[in-house]
Amino acid sequence: MSEIAKDNGALVRVDRVEKVFHRGSEDINVLADLSLQVPVREFLALMGPSGSGKSTLLNLIGGLDRPTRGTVSVGADRIDELSDQQLAHWRARHVGFVFQLYNLMPVLNAEKNVELPLLLTHLSKSERRKHVETALAVVGLSHRAKHYPRTLSGGEQQRVGIARAIVTDPTLLLCDEPTGDLDRKAGDEILDLLQALNREHGKTIIMVTHDPHASARAARTVYLNKGQLSSKPEL
DSSP: OEEEOOOSSEEEEEEEEEEEEEETTEEEEEEEEEEEEEETTOEEEEEOOTTSSHHHHHHHHTTSSOOSEEEEEETTEEGGGSOHHHHHHHHHHHEEEEOTTOOOOTTSOHHHHHHGGGGGSOOOHHHHHHHHHHHHHHTTOGGGTTOOGGGSOHHHHHHHHHHHHHTTOOSEEEEESTTTTSOHHHHHHHHHHHHHHHHTTOOEEEEEOSOHHHHTTSSEEEEEETTEEESSOOO
16 A cells, blocks of 8 residues: 555545546556545645656545545545535635646736636625735735736746635645746746745645655655655655
8 A cells, every 4th residue: 555644633635545547448547545644734745757646646635536446535525425516616615726837818817817716706896806916915916917918927827826726715725837837937936935825824735746846845745656655756
């Protein structure tokens, strides 16, 4: 069994999870009997070669996919048992996603992109505006609120993406290669921001990365290879 356990008031519990994808008559085992615990307010880096299952694991924790076997819990919620509708509501409340390629809507300016997750809530227009202003201030982009993605640098676009991820004040921040499309300077600024969100705002962060420079910013790094977790990289 592949297990990395650190139960200091664990927020995330992945217990003996397997994930199998079906391609025609072929079964592809991506994760094999894998367990992981992530304490509240930890900044965890998840490393491993391409195809090792890092993004699959992140998707299971974020409720974007379901395990073939095993359980996934975040806080008091067994998310592998939720219906699709319940899972959609749970994600909207509890998870902020940060992507490598930002995934911003080009026809919306920065503040409208950040507001998108709030449209799924019952907040009034004025309440949504206050949340957006706060999120943009946290990432240092209040002065760029009216700018469209095409007029922003890569680093600024990623900051908008992070503001969108935190605007609902989620329980968990999941980052999939957040610096993968940025130069070192812009990437370092994003890593500074993630560290600040973790240390100053108490956000629990799980970050998938290929970059040892990025993983060094996390409090802990675990390695995934061939569906198995380890506390040390494969030699």
